[in-house]
Amino acid sequence: MKRNLKPYVLLLPVMLVILGIFVSGLVMALIQSLGYFPVVGLKDITLKYYKEVLTDKSFLSSLSFSLYISFTSSIIAIIVGILLAYSILRSNKKERMEQIVYKLPIIVPHAVAALLMYNVLSQSGILPRILYNMGIISSQSEFPSLIFDNRGIGIILAYVWKEIPFIAMVVYTILSNINDKLSEVALNLGANKRQVFFHILLPLIMPSVFSAFIIIFAFSFGAFEVPYLLGPTAPKALPVKAYIEYNNPDLTHRPYSMVINMSLTFISIILVWLYHKSFKLISKYDG
Amino acid sequence: ACGNQQTKQQASVLEKDWETILKEAKGTKVNFYGWGGSQMTNSWIDNYLAKRLKEEYDITLNRVGMDIDSILNIMLNEKQMEVKEGTIDVVWINGENFFTAKENDLLFGPFTDKLPNFNKYIDKDSVEVKYDFGFQVEGYEAPYGKAQFVMIHDKARVDKVPVNHEELLQFVKNNPGEFTYPAPPDFTGSAFVRNIIYDIVGYEQFLDMEPKKEVVEEAIKPAIDYFKQLKPYLWKEGKTYPATIAQLDNMFADKEVVMTMSYNPNHVVSKKQTGEFPETASSFVFDKGTIGNTHFLAIPHNAPNKAGALAVINFILSVEAQASKYDPNNWGDLPVLDNDKLNEEEKEVFSKIKIGEGAIRQDVLLEHRLPEMPANLIPIIEEIWMENIPAKGE
Amino acid sequence: MSRLELKNITKKFDNKIILDNINLVVEEGEMVSLLGPSGCGKTTTLKIITGLIYPDNGDVLLNNKSVLAVPVEKRETVIVFQDYLLFPHMTVEENIGFGLKMAKVDKKVRDKKVKEMINLVRLNGHEKKYPRELSGGQKQRVALARAIAVEPKVLLLDEPFSNLDGRLRENMREFVCELQKQLKITTILVTHDREEALMTSDKVAVMLEGKIRQFGSPEEIYKKPATKDVADFFGEKNYIKGTIENNIFKSRIGNFKTTFNKFSKGKAMIRPEEIEIFSKDVDTGLLGKIKKKKFAGDRMYYNILINDVEIKCITKFNKNYNVGDMVSVKIDFNDAVFFKEE
Amino acid sequence: MSRLELKNITKKFDNKIILDNINLVVEEGEMVSLLGPSGCGKTTTLKIITGLIYPDNGDVLLNNKSVLAVPVEKRETVIVFQDYLLFPHMTVEENIGFGLKMAKVDKKVRDKKVKEMINLVRLNGHEKKYPRELSGGQKQRVALARAIAVEPKVLLLDEPFSNLDGRLRENMREFVCELQKQLKITTILVTHDREEALMTSDKVAVMLEGKIRQFGSPEEIYKKPATKDVADFFGEKNYIKGTIENNIFKSRIGNFKTTFNKFSKGKAMIRPEEIEIFSKDVDTGLLGKIKKKKFAGDRMYYNILINDVEIKCITKFNKNYNVGDMVSVKIDFNDAVFFKEE
């Protein structure tokens, strides 16, 4: 009896914060999305706003744009992040500068990351300048437009730049602490380095990678800063749409913002759940 | 019961005479909330205003750089919870945000008549003091400074500036990819769109237009057609637009485009001072004029230190403060005082200030000043623009 | 199917010499036991052979070719680790099949082989379990099966049976031996069980303090230990001081005939199991008194006092005397080993 | 210093019964060996005693009081795990001193005790090493020292000597036994070494498939195994089918006198070490032929064919015959155990 309660007791403090504070906020958002916002005179509960938002054409294009950005950036970040972590491990010497400096982008806030991408990749950025001076391009406009473009390359790169070190750090922490001996055994049994990586190390870091993926995916799906600063005028990423509606000085627009936010949340939950399912199929080693 | 008490309290400050208010304000702290994205503005408030207030009234000014959206949210939530002692004493505000705040009873007032400097220097009957984006001010905010929309170009790269929409179109056609404007709802981009509308269909009809989409759409149709014409020659063929004026400014600074724009006529000077803009950058306005507006200071209904707030706002309306603010070395914001109400000595103070290279003289600006559109039309125009311009023609 | 040779292997850890000039030859298909006290460097030796540790000095030869440059995974020298080291994210099946999978063995063939191995190590019913769900002995069997499944050229067993009960141990041992002989896998077995070493292996190497002290056939090692240390390693012994003159060993417990004649003063080493006791009516010329007695299943351990000299003696369990009893003792000095007194 | 009692302990994993109604009493200061094949549930039993696993059913009593509700750290039942589980971030010293530190023992006293323990387990010179720098046996000794240092009421040893060489093992065993007797620590020893179990313990419990099949003194267990399974567990046996009539056991290898008379048809179990062989000129009435022979240090293993029945026999190592030799065989049926034929 008492033992069965233990995990719940351990979860209590975190749950207090999440349920006590966070959910109270969420409930208000939900209510507002249903059109109840008495301070500004909206007092009827209605699904009208949902209908309006969800049937809007631009909603769908925004949704797919958001999904595309989050998926692409998260997957690239995962792959490169793991590669980086493994490379550091393989070229390993303890206490080297490299182990610290690669983490720098983690420290950089997303908004600054957007600024950096702008500095480097815009048509007046450092990259086209270098290409121009090397004679590879002859004018600014020859450089492909990566910022504000509707393929979202700038946004994706900003996310990728931010998240690679995050993934690498998480993976490296686990990787460097996985008992070296397991790799030794595998080598000894005739597995080459590549096989050791794919059959031993990768499965062992998979739970962490899985967590990390969810975190960065959910984050990039719901955050507005980067697409706001680097995104095209249309389609707008969903969070940007929500943000713009939220800041609409006409407060009766608040329910629209909340509808978009609730949709974002709902879609995220579905995706995370689906991901959980599919992950369980691939790996049986889930905590 | 609560409401009653509040009105009583409000009344109580406003009932006192100015001397008492100043006495009460002495030694207090005033929380001044407003946009904090300009280093020059911040420096003016921190270095000049705060210092002078301390010397003059022993008031500690606490500048909090915060977006107006957040400020409104704080006020709104405090209202919702009926917080009597709020956090904000003075808010830098105007336009739709003022309208929203006033509509939702978030503001304290009317208070402007209580301010000696307001009574002494301000032309109370001028449209720009009585109305803010078409909304009645009714004493709930006091003017802070004036702004006017200007275009900025690089003399080194533009020989002849376009002075109306047709010339602009011609210019853009001749220089494809070198011009663009921020996408509404960016504040400046939105102003540019309105300015073009004014240039094409005139401004008078909007001042009392019904805020209905069909009506507005009908009225601005020629302008929308114009934007469609313009689009293919814009930067990136008009497929996308900078999201903020900041990006356009940076593109201009990096020589990616040849023009930018600003709602602050002295913007070009300060940008040149910081070294961001080239020395050859210069402002210009359309012949038919550009939109001007006034920015204001208001006091939240639950401001904890209303006396202090009044004292601060009154000081800002002084000749000394307005002149210091007007100096492009400090900020370069246009004064709100009525020239006719100043004595010679006071006029002298203003005329001694050298406006910077590339800026337009104040009298020229005032000649070309057009009133802002009522705020409730603006979101409609932005929506129409959004629906017609960026998405179409892909 | 390879001849393995270690040449002058030396290894230090933290500047302490752990392996000191090790030389060892294991012929093709031979099974050599490596014996030695805890911490003497056995595991380190095996790791050097597989390439998991680089020696500071010396060479490892497989079929007379140095393999120091061959990477671990290509050496085909597989080690069964003392602490199992099963892959925690794989089931028993997957663990056992790992090596074959790495060698890209056809899935069907692999499955068959895995099944076979599971039968042999008696883990039927546990195929789908993860290591954390296994008992100690079960883990050990998985580790063993995993190594044998790849049929390596050289098999290195680091106490592979230590956590198995006697019967299973015998079975496993037999199974490994048979397989080893059949496939001619060159094998080194590290074990703490002296009997195991003696019974299963073609040769035994005794390692003490990082040096190989004796290397020979089991009988040699047992019967003719090169040094007292080696002898001691094979269990407690009786050492009786005395002098040898004219084939007579004179000591405090009496004089005995012997064939040994190399030096005159020394110790005779007599194994406790070489001493027989009888009830005191049997005349052996030597009487002793039982001082201590211990039951150990199929045998009895006695400590007997003869002229104040305590002698250990191991007998069959059915020879049952009580503490305090007087018994006749028979010591055969022909089997004794003599060490010169220092 | 406690009496330990297990009452009807039952435990399932994944709906498979692992422990089935276990009852066991260990008196104060007693040393009980727990024997059983790999995977039979020994470790699980120990874990239940310490409180690391909750039984599904049944109770654990210390001094006649249920301790199921007592948290692990208050039970004073310390276990030495099969897989050592040394704290990786502590040195040998720190590991050994950990329990004392937890009990807030004065630093000086603690240091002295730790030093003493290090001496006893012979790890001098390794005090400052981390577990990853130790050999298997060294780790095991640290684990042992760490547990003993706290002088628990109940000491649970899960194959604590499995990675030690014979001599060290004997030493450690003696040391533990002495300490245990001296401090009257109630002890359970899980071991795979039958001899160890028989020699060291006051009582032996044999566990098979989650059940305790026999619990008694070492001699009882050895000499009077309750079932064939228990007997088998103690090594390979000879089973000879036959009938008993008038105190005569009739079988294919001949007729023998016996005192046993409970049933008429059955198997006589004869331990290999109860069979003696002599050169064929000694007349025992029974002749056999050596079929197989194995050297095992102090003894020899022979397989002998008598009338086509293969009989295993263990003799002293000095009885040396060759494969194919004819020998006289002596079987004592008085020591035989009879099992009824099913």
Next chain:
Amino acid sequence: MKKRSLFFTVIMYSIIFLLLFPLVILFVWSFTKNWPWPNIVPKAFGLRAIKYVFSPTSKSLKTLLFSVWLSSVVTIITLFISIPAAKALGLYKFKGKRLFKLLILAPIIVPPVAVSMGIHVTFIRLGLANTFLGVVLMHIIPCIPYGVRILTNVFEIIGESMEMQARVLGANPYKTFFYITLPMISPGLVSAGSLIFIVSFSQYFTTFLIGGGKIVTFFMLMFPYIQSGDRMMASVYSLIFILTSLVLFVVIEKTVKAYYKAENYFYI
């Protein structure tokens, strides 16, 4: 044995270069007055931004110190409550585990603007608005997913056996935690702690709302400049922001390593 692989060394340096390159540009921008196309180096340098940041009236440095303090408090509290939660999720099987995992992710999944209003209202009611404590609590929310998730993985790997061993040796749960669990998870704690610190350090929107301008963090001073496109100011602020965090992390990592001799603790 472990040979350094050239291939991976090259890959590592390439990726690191790509990650650092934009930061180098940031550094250059901190001192750049203007930098017109197509120059590769700026045309004019200046110290305007640095001067402003270091001038006492801008209160930047004071605010910086305060922010570090605030985020440290957030980090410590978040770690403190995350460890038990992570342990529960990493080591035990229980009903509703999936749901809890999802709930813990919620602060990342739900956009902050959606919940902030409700939370603000709640905080006003509780008297937490405009207070240090309120801001701390608000910051903890988005930090929880990072803390719990990372530590959960760590617990999954180290397992419970060491803790059990300690308990058996007479360590009560608290001592077990301090002597065994804490040192064993310390590498993970450093990772999680760094992330939490950063997440808290770069909270903008919620700090505004809950802090109401009474609690001013460094990021709040910095963000308007990023928005307004003053690249020099934004770069200098970012640079200070990054350097502060970096120094802090290096110090902490070194301290933890020295204190716990953190190495390969993870036993499998």
